[in-house]
Amino acid sequence: MSAPESSFAKALFFGVVAEELIYPYPRIADEALGATHELVTRVRRFTEAELDSAAVDREARLGPGTLARMRELGLFGLSVPQKLGGSGLSRMAAARVLSELSAADASLGLVAVAHGSIGLSALLSFGSEAQKQRWVPSLSRGEQLSAFALTEEASGTDAGTTRTSAQRTGDGWLLNGVKPWVTNGENADLFVVFARTSRLDEGQKPRLTPFLVELGPGVTVGPRRETLGLRGAGITQVSFRDVRLPADAALGDVGRGFRVAMEVMADARVALSAWLFGQLRALVGWTVNRVQRRHSFGRAIGEFPVLKNKIAKMLADAYAVESMTFLTAGLVDRGVDDTSLESSLTRVAASEALWRAANEAMQIAGGSGYGTSLPLERRLRDARGGLVVDGTNETLRCFIALSGLRGPGERMGGVERAMVEPVKGFGLLRDFALRKVREAIRRERMEHAHPLLSRETVLFEESTEALRRAAERSLRDHGREIAEMQQTLVRIANVVIDLYALSACIARASAAIEQRGESGARREIDLTTMFASAARGRMHANLGRLEHGDDALRKSIASRAYTDGGYPFDVI
């Protein structure tokens, strides 16, 4: 099968349903199922028998021998080919294993992601042959660990404010700077450090370059960052003082680091979504168990309709998040070249579903949930990290909307420069655009959905068409100012998130019906129906407010509060 190009989610902005990309819903190859299952079982045995997650949190470090056990299990090079020292899993299989690890402990999961899906992944995608030969085998086996040092004090997401610098010397580079938030920094032997390789000029965007920096003279790890949760993930400051680097320490082309950062992070969001889903699944399991054991007014609290409603919401959320996560991982496995939008919106949806679940689980446990004797407060603290881990969800939403609008924007002309870069792979989208023009105003169909899901499918199709109209209208109304219309962008992103989730649920439930028949797939059908009905309300609200919002009123209320210096009233 030749590698399909472009993006399902980006096509939605044209009103195009590129269903050939998502059908059939991907599955882990039969010949890999056994090995994946075995590894998942071994991870579960390890975490159940040897891991004290409460201690990881309390002591803010992984227990002795934990990294060694993770190494033995091959968790540090999950999707690296075996000939390079990795476990050689597909992205779907790797995501499944990561979710198992993360279900047991979020810190452990994040350590595996920070190393395997970010640090090591950057090297695999952008390293030279020599760099790969030198580092990949030991990193894949976990003999050495890596960390990604991008964020700086001035700003997390705005790489333009990077102050860490690398200056050319006679035969290499001199690196200076401080990276205050390096996940897995405490365990790492190799850092991918982003530094400016251009002069620090006010108002000028710096040219960034990532460098491979080993622990050594001039590299100081610490002090450790005290954090709300994820306390075992080795989050620390790392400082670089006059670190001498050889000329070949640069990763990729000098000055092209922004692209590296964007692509590595977009790709890492598949693994981050699996990390989040694992935590979510664990919470659902814990809560379902709890409500059946706790009794109140003579019956299990799980029998109360209000609690059943909460449990059903958790399950529908979990089903949507899992479907999106594994669909996106499957797209990567199929060789789809642009999954940046899909992975970003899955990461947003996953983090928010997890946060809701952590909040509801604690609510369901009542007062005791607030105490430290139950694991809920720890899980809630860990879950909170998911909303900001690789950029805030607000930033990601703007990225999602602007990336998606870029295609229609190019077609309409005149607004490209307002779009954030770098987003690639619009070749086929132009074809989508043409296809849409040819078919005029006709709505696109999702032909492969099972007829039992026709209501959900029609909702998906109608909302896709509504998104196309909304995208066009926003671009027409705001032109190059669209990047400033953040509230509009957020609503557009919300719609795309729901559309992608819905399509993932429909594709997956359709596959389930085909495999197991209507009654065998009853759970999947019901969860898809429930998710669709919630998504219908959200999409309707988001699309309705696109034009009629009271955004201006809210802006002026906030501006006055800034002038007032806070809340301006007092009853005395």
Add this chain to the structure above:
Amino acid sequence: MEPNDPEWRKSTDAIFARAAFVRELGIRLVDLGPGWVETELLVEPRHMQQDGVVHAGVQATLADHSAGAAAGTLAPEGHATLSVEFKIQLLRPALGERLRCRAEVLRPGRTLVATEAWVWAVSGAQEKLVSKLSATMTYAKP
């Protein structure tokens, strides 16, 4: 109107999913409630008669099946819904990119159910009523 089968939504989904001819035409359930359904058909060249408008048979199938499904939402558990008779008025040529149909139960009897269905042709934001059907349905144990 109150449904008589706790699984009435699923049963109504199945009225569409299991009807091969209806599926073949591309008729799909869009929304439903007790005593009513909304359906649609995205018009394709194969739905046309010789003059380029949607064939009356297609409209009749859409309206009749939807009316049956509307009655089906109130069917007793384990009962099938069957058409006994119908009449259709073709009000104007059906031209548009999609047909939308709403069917409602007028009076839910124990054995005979009076229903009506309306079919609109949709072009962009414009909708025109193109046909109207009155039908009597009955419930039977298969």
